[in-house]
Amino acid sequence: MTAISRDEVAHLAHLARLDVTEAELDRFAQQLDVILQSVQRIGEVAADDIPPTSHAVPLTNVYRADEPVPGLSREAALAGAPDVAEDRFRVPRILGEEE
Amino acid sequence: MIIHKTAAELAEAIAAGELTAEAVTRAFLDRIEAVDGRVHAFLHVDAEGALATARQVDADRAAGRALGPLAGVPVAVKDIVVTKGLPTTAASKILEGWIPPYDATIVARLKAAGMPILGKTNLDEFAMGSSTEYSAFGVTRNPWDLNRIPGGSGGGSAAAVAARMAPLAIGTDTGGSIRQPGAVTGTVGGKPTYGGTSRYGLIAFSSSLDTPGPVARTMLDAALLHEVIAGHDPRDSTSIPQPVPPVSAAARQGAEGDLTGVRLGMVREFGGDGAEPAVLAAYQAGVEALVKLGAEIVEVSCPHFEYALPAYYLIAPSECSSNLARFDSVRYGLRVGDDGSRSLEEVMSATREAGFGPEVKRRIILGTYALSSGYVDEYYGQAQKVRTLITRDFEAAFAKVDALISPTTPFAAFEFGARTSDPYQMYLADLYTIPSNLSGGPAVSVPVGLADGLPAGLQVMAPTMRDDVAYRVGAALESTQEPRLADQVPDVADKEL
Numbered sequence: 273m274t275a276i277s278r279d280e281v282a283h284l285a286h287l288a289r290l291d292v293t294e295a296e297l298d299r300f301a302q303q304l305d306v307i308l309q310s311v312q313r314i315g316e317v318a319a320d321d322i323p324p325t326s327h328a329v330p331l332t333n334v335y336r337a338d339e340p341v342p343g344l345s346r347e348a349a350l351a352g353a354p355d356v357a358e359d360r361f362r363v364p365r366i367l368g369e370e371e
Numbered sequence: 372m373i374i375h376k377t378a379a380e381l382a383e384a385i386a387a388g389e390l391t392a393e394a395v396t397r398a399f400l401d402r403i404e405a406v407d408g409r410v411h412a413f414l415h416v417d418a419e420g421a422l423a424t425a426r427q428v429d430a431d432r433a434a435g436r437a438l439g440p441l442a443g444v445p446v447a448v449k450d451i452v453v454t455k456g457l458p459t460t461a462a463s464k465i466l467e468g469w470i471p472p473y474d475a476t477i478v479a480r481l482k483a484a485g486m487p488i489l490g491k492t493n494l495d496e497f498a499m500g501s502s503t504e505y506s507a508f509g510v511t512r513n514p515w516d517l518n519r520i521p522g523g524s525g526g527g528s529a530a531a532v533a534a535r536m537a538p539l540a541i542g543t544d545t546g547g548s549i550r551q552p553g554a555v556t557g558t559v560g561g562k563p564t565y566g567g568t569s570r571y572g573l574i575a576f577s578s579s580l581d582t583p584g585p586v587a588r589t590m591l592d593a594a595l596l597h598e599v600i601a602g603h604d605p606r607d608s609t610s611i612p613q614p615v616p617p618v619s620a621a622a623r624q625g626a627e628g629d630l631t632g633v634r635l636g637m638v639r640e641f642g643g644d645g646a647e648p649a650v651l652a653a654y655q656a657g658v659e660a661l662v663k664l665g666a667e668i669v670e671v672s673c674p675h676f677e678y679a680l681p682a683y684y685l686i687a688p689s690e691c692s693s694n695l696a697r698f699d700s701v702r703y704g705l706r707v708g709d710d711g712s713r714s715l716e717e718v719m720s721a722t723r724e725a726g727f728g729p730e731v732k733r734r735i736i737l738g739t740y741a742l743s744s745g746y747v748d749e750y751y752g753q754a755q756k757v758r759t760l761i762t763r764d765f766e767a768a769f770a771k772v773d774a775l776i777s778p779t780t781p782f783a784a785f786e787f788g789a790r791t792s793d794p795y796q797m798y799l800a801d802l803y804t805i806p807s808n809l810s811g812g813p814a815v816s817v818p819v820g821l822a823d824g825l826p827a828g829l830q831v832m833a834p835t836m837r838d839d840v841a842y843r844v845g846a847a848l849e850s851t852q853e854p855r856l857a858d859q860v861p862d863v864a865d866k867e868l
Contacts (some may be wrong), residue, residue, distance in 0.1 A: 275848065280740075282434045287743075288736060289719045300736060316677055317675065325758040326579060363715050364709050
């Protein structure tokens with residue numbers, strides 16, 4: 273039995289904004305199936321009443337002092353952008369023609 | 372010869388005025404020039420910047436100003452750590468040409484310590500891999516055998532140190548990316564306690580696991596570099612506000628070669644299934660050497676360690692799928708297909724498709740799956756619970772022993788292409804290193820011997836914030852080797868490809 277289908281991989285790639293090719297879909301579906309079959313063993317562990325660990329350091333609510341500190345200048349922040357217009361990040365259109 | 376000296380020896384010679392920092396830096400830059408065409412450890416070399424720092428150290432010394440313990444000793448930095456004004460790519464096409472506007476905290480500390488930064492080293496793209504074959508800019512070759520992998524993800528840093536192109540390097544370890552390259556290149560790799568070294572300025576892969584640390588030829592050198600970069604950083608909310616463990620003192624103590632009264636646990640579940648016999652034989656010889664130094668060896672059981680690999684390959688891809696969402700073609704890096712006809716979403720998808728390599732895509736898809744509604748409890752949630760159980764296994768073991776030991780990796784350096792077609796075979800390289808990432812505890816890999824002519828490593832795992840224990844044991848083992856493995860690396864300058 274397969275753990276994951278080619279269609280599911282296509283759907284996940286779309287959710288992750290990856291425009292994968294048909295050849296990649298074939299390959300990834302097969303490889304991800306092997307990986308998922310291998311990691312499914314995790315379900316064998318009886319852990320219902322075990323608290324999850326999201327993090328190894330037992331620190332919570334770490335705040336710095338509420339004092340202004342200098343950040344990046346606008347010029348520095350925009351310097352690596354693929355496209356800039358009027359001191360802002362320029363992006364392709366977000367809404368469709370009819371929206 | 373300068374390039375054969377350890378970092379500790381170089382620092383001493385510079386402080387005593389026997390060598391200038393500039394001469395030392397030039398020697399390593401010349402070495403890079405001579406052999407990196409064969410090894411390809413570096414993605415970017417900054418000769419000018421390194422020499423400027425070196426000259427400043429020499430001027431400071433001449434003026435009688437106090438020098439730090441590694442002042443003037445050059446260092447290479449893994450190219451996933453941001454460096455102001457120096458290209459930083461994470462070995463990905465999506466960041467090709469990007470120049471960061473700020474320094475990572477650990478880079479700022481290298482600079483404050485007067486350490487010339489030689490350049491940026493190669494890695495598996497976004498640190499995802501165990502062979503450096505997933506770099507978008509070509510493989511790095513193992514100086515011991517140029518037809519074999521140098522480990523990964525930090526193969527560039529390990530190969531640079533092994534081939535004498537840098538006395539020290541910075542790595543990052545999410546599942547073994549400092550320790551496994553150390554083992555297969557005959558160098559020392561240290562993964563500090565998670566939170567012991569700052570993540571500020573690391574390009575995030577798996578935020579709850581990523582840990583920067585030292586790569587060196589000796590335990591003492593690694594400890595000295597550890598002390599330069601470690602310590603609380605208010606810019607990292609997971610940074611531990613406690614003093615740095617005394618690792619260089621521990622390395623010096625270990626070098627005296629006496630482990631009387633030290634109890635070491637061998638993990639029963641790391642009994643060698645799938646490990647290469649020659650690697651296990653080298654490890655066994657190391658265990659015997661530790662016994663001769665007076666260590667007491669006991670077997671301990673860590674029953675959940677066998678689930679560490681599955682837990683890791685759910686947690687790390689989940690966090691990666693979230694972290695790498697920032698590569699959206701808007702604020703930095705690549706943008707593809709923005710010809711006026713495509714929407715933002717179409718440009719984003721085309722950019723990510725063009726900019727990410729195969730392993731990164733696989734992990735993003737895997738993580739997206741493990742976090743999807745309907746699967747999140749079964750996969751990500753269950754992996755987090757198993758993470759708790761693995762941490763408890765460590766705690767139970769450390770109630771009985773001072774440190775745990777194991778081989779660092781199940782197999783020595785393999786040939787290019789041997790594990791790329793089946794990703795799971797690649798993942799097995801990190802079988803023994805992953806538990807410490809999940810628990811957050813420190814671990815070091817120290818060269819232990821040769822397995823059929825290729826280096827093998829022994830891993831020492833210690834309790835959280837007891838990095839000093841790992842350094843002491845590692846340095847003691849190192850003291851039994853004459854010459855040290857790191858001093859036996861074949862000279863790549865003479866080798867044919």
